Amino acid sequence: MFKVERVGPKRLNMEFSGKLDSTEMEMALDEIVTHSEGIEDGEMLFEIPEFRFPTPGAMAVEFSRLPAMFRVIRRFNKAAVLADETWVQRVSELEGMLIPWMRIKAFKLSEKPVAEAWLSAD
Numbered sequence: 782m783f784k785v786e787r788v789g790p791k792r793l794n795m796e797f798s799g800k801l802d803s804t805e806m807e808m809a810l811d812e813i814v815t816h817s818e819g820i821e822d823g824e825m826l827f828e829i830p831e832f833r834f835p836t837p838g839a840m841a842v843e844f845s846r847l848p849a850m851f852r853v854i855r856r857f858n859k860a861a862v863l864a865d866e867t868w869v870q871r872v873s874e875l876e877g878m879l880i881p882w883m884r885i886k887a888f889k890l891s892e893k894p895v896a897e898a899w900l901s902a903d
Contacts, residue, residue: 782796782797782798782799783795783796783797783801783805783808783809783812784796784797785809785812785813785816786816787816787817788826790819790820791820791821791822791823791824792820792823792824792825792826792900793813793816793817793820793823793824793825793826793857794825794826794828795813795825795826795827795828796827796828796829796830797809797827797828797829797832798829798830798831798832798833799831799833800833800835800836801835801836801839802835802836802838802839803836803838803839803841803842805839806835806838806839806840806842806843807842810842810843810846810849810850813850813853814849814853817853817856817857820856820857821856822857822858823856823857823858823859824857824858824859824860824861824900824901825857825859825860825861826860826861826863826896826897826900827860827861827862827863827864827873828863828864828890828893829862829863829864829866829869830864830865830890832864832866832869854880854883855882857883858882858883858884859883859884859885859900860873860877860883860884860885860886861885861886861887861888861896861897861899861900862874862885862886862887862888863887863888863889863890863892863893863896864887864889864890865889865890869887870887870888871887873885873887874886874887886899
């Protein structure tokens with residue numbers, strides 16, 4: 782399951798859980814591109830209640846769309862990741878170290894108000 786919602790002029794909220802197949806991945810990436818149009822210096826909130834690795838077909842779709850996804854990611858400078866699995870939190874923050882313009886911070890699912898406050902702070 783993957784949901785994308787635009788919340789205001791600069792923010793996307795995304796929720797995903799379970800295992801994505803190639804069709805779901807393609808739809809999810811299309812939604813991200815569509816909902817992020819016109820955003821500059823944006824913020825993202827990811828809620829990941831249950832992470833399962835996507836199918837190989839879904840990963841192939843994601844890799845085939847990397848150039849477009851990098852253009853989308855450039856629209857954002859901050860992301861909060863809500864997940865209870867420690868390894869998901871660590872990998873998310875590691876990604877933030879690899880994307881120089883992006884600040885990524887992980888929080889537990891129960892810390893959503895704290896994550897939203899962090900996103901809103903300058």
